[in-house]
Amino acid sequence: MKGPDLSVELAGLKLRNPVMPASGCFGFGREYAKYYPLNQLGAVVVKAVTRLPRQGNPTPRVAEVTGGMLNAIGLANPGLEAVLNHELPWLAKQDVPVIVNVAGAAVEEYVEVARSIADSGLAAAIELNVSCPNVKAGGISFGVDPGVLKNLVAEVKQVCRIPLFVKLTPNVTDIRELALAAQAGGADGLSLINTLIGMKIDLNSRRPVLANKIGGLSGPAVKPVAVRMVYETAQVVDIPIIGMGGIATGADAVEFIMAGASAVMVGTANFTNPLACPNIIAEIRDFMLENGIKSLDEIRGCAL
Amino acid sequence: MLLKIKENNQIAQNVWEITLAGQFPYESVQPGQFIMVRIGRGSEHVLRRPISIAAVTEERLTIVLRVVGEGTKWLSKQSVGEQLDVLGPLGRGFPLPPSNAKVLVVGGGIGSPPLYLLSSKLQALTPDLDLVLGFRTKSECFWTDRFSQLGNLVITTDDGSAGRAGNVLDAVEGMLQSGHKWDYVYACGPQPMLRALQQYFSETAVQGYVSLEERMACGVGACYGCVCRTKDDAFSKRICADGPVFDWNEVIL
Numbered sequence: 001m002k003g004p005d006l007s008v009e010l011a012g013l014k015l016r017n018p019v020m021p022a023s024g025c026f027g028f029g030r031e032y033a034k035y036y037p038l039n040q041l042g043a044v045v046v047k048a049v050t051r052l053p054r055q056g057n058p059t060p061r062v063a064e065v066t067g068g069m070l071n072a073i074g075l076a077n078p079g080l081e082a083v084l085n086h087e088l089p090w091l092a093k094q095d096v097p098v099i100v101n102v103a104g105a106a107v108e109e110y111v112e113v114a115r116s117i118a119d120s121g122l123a124a125a126i127e128l129n130v131s132c133p134n135v136k137a138g139g140i141s142f143g144v145d146p147g148v149l150k151n152l153v154a155e156v157k158q159v160c161r162i163p164l165f166v167k168l169t170p171n172v173t174d175i176r177e178l179a180l181a182a183q184a185g186g187a188d189g190l191s192l193i194n195t196l197i198g199m200k201i202d203l204n205s206r207r208p209v210l211a212n213k214i215g216g217l218s219g220p221a222v223k224p225v226a227v228r229m230v231y232e233t234a235q236v237v238d239i240p241i242i243g244m245g246g247i248a249t250g251a252d253a254v255e256f257i258m259a260g261a262s263a264v265m266v267g268t269a270n271f272t273n274p275l276a277c278p279n280i281i282a283e284i285r286d287f288m289l290e291n292g293i294k295s296l297d298e299i300r301g302c303a304l
Numbered sequence: 305m306l307l308k309i310k311e312n313n314q315i316a317q318n319v320w321e322i323t324l325a326g327q328f329p330y331e332s333v334q335p336g337q338f339i340m341v342r343i344g345r346g347s348e349h350v351l352r353r354p355i356s357i358a359a360v361t362e363e364r365l366t367i368v369l370r371v372v373g374e375g376t377k378w379l380s381k382q383s384v385g386e387q388l389d390v391l392g393p394l395g396r397g398f399p400l401p402p403s404n405a406k407v408l409v410v411g412g413g414i415g416s417p418p419l420y421l422l423s424s425k426l427q428a429l430t431p432d433l434d435l436v437l438g439f440r441t442k443s444e445c446f447w448t449d450r451f452s453q454l455g456n457l458v459i460t461t462d463d464g465s466a467g468r469a470g471n472v473l474d475a476v477e478g479m480l481q482s483g484h485k486w487d488y489v490y491a492c493g494p495q496p497m498l499r500a501l502q503q504y505f506s507e508t509a510v511q512g513y514v515s516l517e518e519r520m521a522c523g524v525g526a527c528y529g530c531v532c533r534t535k536d537d538a539f540s541k542r543i544c545a546d547g548p549v550f551d552w553n554e555v556i557l
């Protein structure tokens with residue numbers, strides 16, 4: 001008997017399966033390649049890349065909370081040049097599509113980084129991290145104002161010859177407005193959700209645990225919020241959605257697919273278990289076998 | 305990897321010693337390396353905790369931990385026979401000195417455990433190993449008998465309840481004044497202690513290695529959570545993957 005078909009097509013990208021690591025939780029792939037061959041994944045998604053190297057925020061910049069974690073890494077990355085010269089050429093040899101997460105402090109920075117990555121021929125797609133503070137607008141994130149977001153996406157789209165995914169921030173009143181703005185700007189797909197803003201206070205020191213005071217919440221604690229946002233977004237957009245937020249098992253992934261996601265990303269779960277992604281892929285396959293599902297098309301958005 | 309708890313005993317105030325057995329690359333462990341231990345059995349705890357390898361044999365691994373929060377408390381309560389989910393050995397350990405070098409090992413409190421494994425390797429290389437271990441008070445001292453079998457051990461406590469009163473730096477200064485000389489210094493402990501040693505020996509030819517700590521998420525180098533600044537690099541180093549042991553000339557403490 002032929003096994004279930006886990007492959008998905010995503011804005012023109014053909015993926016072996018719908019599971020990929022989430023940006024920032026997988027470095028540039030080298031560390032987890034020691035645990036399993038990266039070509040088991042649907043794609044590899046790398047840490048946010050900015051024009052220049054960034055040290056990020058002071059430490060401590062990670063903390064555990066019940067059912068999740070907070071991070072305030074601050075977009076630490078080795079910068080565009082190092083990524084183009086050292087990381088992407090290595091990834092290109094791993095027989096797996098590579099999605100590059102791009103961040104910036106101004107529209108021009110996003111445009112420059114996205115153009116260089118797209119033109120390098122070393123990436124299958126770009127994922128625009130629009131949770132970053134817009135320096136010219138007093139540090140308000142690009143992802144919270146529909147007009148600003150649409151303009152950013154449109155500018156990047158002009159120079160981006162490969163599929164462009166826009167990764168939405170959940171720290172907004174109505175995710176649908178932002179999803180529609182990104183679609184109107186020309187996004188080929190959407191990824192959601194990025195982290196929710198949170199805080200933890202240490203009772204001994206009586207101070208916030210993170211040096212940055214606030215940080216992004218991720219892990220199982222955010223999953224119901226993320227499923228709801230994917231569901232709401234799937235009701236209004238025509239472009240494919242990559243769902244994430246607290247996925248740790250195949251059942252979690254299937255839940256996102258039923259809410260309308262075409263594919264999923266796995267972040268924090270990699271820290272709990274380095275084999276999280278391969279395990280989730282196997283569990284999705286088992287679920288399909290047990291339920292007589294031949295292709296993920298049969299269940300995508302079935303809860304809508 | 306799932307390792308079985310063979311022993312779990314309290315050895316000092318708030319300090320537990322856990323011995324583990326099972327499939328593990330014991331023979332590849334370098335002194336200074338650590339493991340990431342999973343906490344709990346559900347999805348309440350998503351982050352593993354880094355704990356140094358304190359001792360290793362062909363089929364056993366020993367860790368020593370101080371209970372400071374939920375994770376270490378949970379570990380202290382696990383019974384013999386229960387399994388721990390462990391990743392490792394992780395990180396880069398202490399580079400060993402040439403044989404016959406004069407070596408000083410300095411530990412502060414719960415920074416001492418990895419120095420036990422280190423000292424047991426050093427013992428074979430150097431005839432004259434000086435060890436200085438500092439604790440807050442007598443009830444928090446552990447493994448002093450085991451350490452004293454590996455070299456000339458000096459204990460300090462802040463309140464003078466055991467060994468010499470004062471901190472490890474006072475003891476190191478005293479030893480220098482009475483004619484001790486070292487080619488290599490190895491240290492693990494609170495950052496202020498490491499910084500003080502780094503400064504104290506900064507104008508000398510003494511080669512030093514320090515083991516650093518930071519809150520970790522992945523423990524393997526993928527999240528950039530646990531960084532430290534270095535003097536030369538534009539981009540920070542990851543303590544879990546590029547360390548935890550660094551040449552003291554390399555890092556800004």
Ligand SMILES: Cc1cc2nc3c(=O)[nH]c(=O)nc-3n(C[C@H](O)[C@H](O)[C@H](O)COP(=O)(O)OP(=O)(O)OC[C@H]3O[C@@H](n4cnc5c(N)ncnc54)[C@H](O)[C@@H]3O)c2cc1C
Nearest residue numbers: 353354355356368369370372373374375376417517518548
């Ligand atoms: C490479 C490395 C090796 C280590 N080896 C050992 C070891 O051999 N034995 C041992 O007992 N501990 C060791 N630690 C420290 C240990 O990882 C922490 O104490 C542990 O993670 C705390 O977990 P928790 O859930 O009990 O505490 P949490 O609930 O996370 O925190 C409780 C309190 O502990 C403090 N704390 C948390 N993490 C750290 C930390 N990394 N360093 C100092 N204080 C912290 C916090 O300020 C907080 O007030 C090591 C850390 C690193 C990075």
Ligand SMILES: Cc1cc2nc3c(=O)[nH]c(=O)nc-3n(C[C@H](O)[C@H](O)[C@H](O)COP(=O)(O)O)c2cc1C
Nearest residue numbers: 022023024048071129193194218219245246267268
């Ligand atoms: C340590 C850490 C670093 C992250 N870095 C990035 C990043 O660089 N760019 C980005 O778009 N999202 C980043 N994220 C967000 C994740 O990609 C993901 O959207 C979020 O963690 C929710 O998924 P999860 O619950 O599976 O972790 C980061 C998350 C964590 C925990």
Ligand code: FES
Nearest residue numbers: 521523527528544
């Ligand atoms: S803990 Fe993730 S890089 Fe060190």
